Amino acid sequence: MNALESRPLRTLVFDDRGDADRSVAREIAELVRAKPTAVLGLATGNTPVGVYAELARMHRDEALDFSGVVTFNLDEYLDLSPGDPRAFRRWMQARFFDHVNVRCENARFPECDAARAPSDPIAGRPIERFADACERYERAIRSAGGIDVLILGIGRNGHIGFNEPGSTRGSRTRIVELEATTRADAAHVFGDLENVPRRAITMGIATILESRAIRAMAFGRIKAPIVSRTLAEPISPALPATFLREHADATLYLDRDAAAEIAR
Ligand code: F6R
Numbered sequence: 001m002n003a004l005e006s007r008p009l010r011t012l013v014f015d016d017r018g019d020a021d022r023s024v025a026r027e028i029a030e031l032v033r034a035k036p037t038a039v040l041g042l043a044t045g046n047t048p049v050g051v052y053a054e055l056a057r058m059h060r061d062e063a064l065d066f067s068g069v070v071t072f073n074l075d076e077y078l079d080l081s082p083g084d085p086r087a088f089r090r091w092m093q094a095r096f097f098d099h100v101n102v103r104c105e106n107a108r109f110p111e112c113d114a115a116r117a118p119s120d121p122i123a124g125r126p127i128e129r130f131a132d133a134c135e136r137y138e139r140a141i142r143s144a145g146g147i148d149v150l151i152l153g154i155g156r157n158g159h160i161g162f163n164e165p166g167s168t169r170g171s172r173t174r175i176v177e178l179e180a181t182t183r184a185d186a187a188h189v190f191g192d193l194e195n196v197p198r199r200a201i202t203m204g205i206a207t208i209l210e211s212r213a214i215r216a217m218a219f220g221r222i223k224a225p226i227v228s229r230t231l232a233e234p235i236s237p238a239l240p241a242t243f244l245r246e247h248a249d250a251t252l253y254l255d256r257d258a259a260a261e262i263a264r
Contacts, residue, residue, distance in 0.1 A: 009231060009245045011252045013259040017219050020253040021050030024151065024215050029058050031149055036068040039141075041150030041203075042096070043074050043161075044088045047217045048151050049095060056099035066102045070144045072137075074152070074161040075202035076111045078130075078175065086189055110137045110173055110201040127175045130201065134173040138207065150211035154218045157181045158226050158239040162202035167240045171204030205243050214250035216241070221257040228261035 014020040028051070031038050042048070058064040076088045084090070089109050097107055111133065141147060152160055157179055163171060164179045176199065183196040190196045208214070218227050230241040230252075244250045 009250060009252050011231065011254065011259075011262075013254045013256060015256060017255040018050060020217060020219070020255060022054050024051045024217065024253060025054035025058065027215065028055060028149060028151075029062075029064050032064060032066065032069055035148065036065065037145075038069050038148045039144045039146065040069060040071045041074060041147040041152075041208075041211055042071050042092065043151050043153045044091050044095075045153045047153035047219060051151060051217075052096040052099075056096065059100040064100075066100045069102055070106045071102055071108065072141055072144070072147060072203075073107075073109045074150075074208075075200050076109050077197040078111065078199040078201055079197045108137070108140060110134070110203065130175050134175070134201065137173045137201075137203075141203075141207065141210075147211035149213040149215060150208060152208070152214055152216040152244075154216060154223065154226055154230065154241045155182055156185065156222065156226055158230060158241045160205070160208060160216070160241050160244070162200040163205050163208070163240045165240065166237050167205055168237050169209075169243060169246075170206050172207050173201065173203050175199055175201055205240060209243060209247055211247075212249065214244060214247055215253065216244055216250060217253040218258040219255045221260065223254075223258040224261040227252070227254060227258050228263060232263055 012020070014023070028040065055064065059066065073088060073092060077086070080087050092107070154160060157165055159165070159182060162176050162178060162182070164176060164182065178198055178200055183193060183198070186196045187193040226241065229239055230244070233239050233242055235242040235245055244252070
């Protein structure tokens with residue numbers, strides 16, 4: 001084991017998940033107040049919903065102003081029709097953007113530059129034809145000044161974003177094939193496993209690790225095995241979440257259930 005492999009990930013365990021949500025939201029609010037043009041990296045899924053709800057409350061009750069904030073979402077499914085209600089863009093709209101004042105043009109998604117005209121359909125489009133869109137997303141993040149704080153969930157298989165096991169440390173925004181567990185976890189949203197998209201576009205591990213701060217979260221008993229492996233196993237593409245241990249300012253927020261299998 002080398003020095004990097006033994007580096008711990010700062011880990012906070014909360015009795016109540018709501019306290020973890022509020023703690024992450026408070027930190028983001030402080031950042032936005034101190035830097036009104038802050039750049040946020042955002043995840044979808046069950047994990048961050050409480051953070052978005054708390055930020056929306058702060059916007060409503062405490063005039064937290066997002067009008068100068070720029071956001072970059074981690075990932076998006078491919079091969080959905082434009083405006084599909086299951087797209088992450090729509091999910092973010094319902095959970096967050098509809099309740100705060102982030103400007104529409106400042107809410108960026110990795111597929112946003114891929115043309116979506118009927119003459120240029122995404123469904124079935126070969127991977128090479130997304131190269132420009134991926135490169136433009138990377139450039140957009142850089143020209144916004146880089147991500148100040150990235151909110152992250154962890155998949156049961158150790159993915160971060162949609163960087164499935166096998167994703168390398170140097171990976172960047174790209175098209176990926178989704179693993180069976182990832183698709184199974186999304187089946188309830190799509191009604192049936194067969195309907196879950198097989199491909200997605202995601203920030204890479206290198207893109208994620210360039211964020212100045214990372215606030216990763218995991219809640220519930222179902223996340224306990226992957227949380228304990230993330231903290232204990234060697235840093236490797238076999239378990240992408242282990243790369244968080246290479247980051248100088250990453251923190252993992254857990255509830256007691258998610259922390260239940262951490263080796264002492
Ligand atoms: C979502 C994302 C994924 C999820 C992960 C955990 O944008 O990038 O990595 O964070 O699959 O999902 P939940 O939070 O639903 O358990």
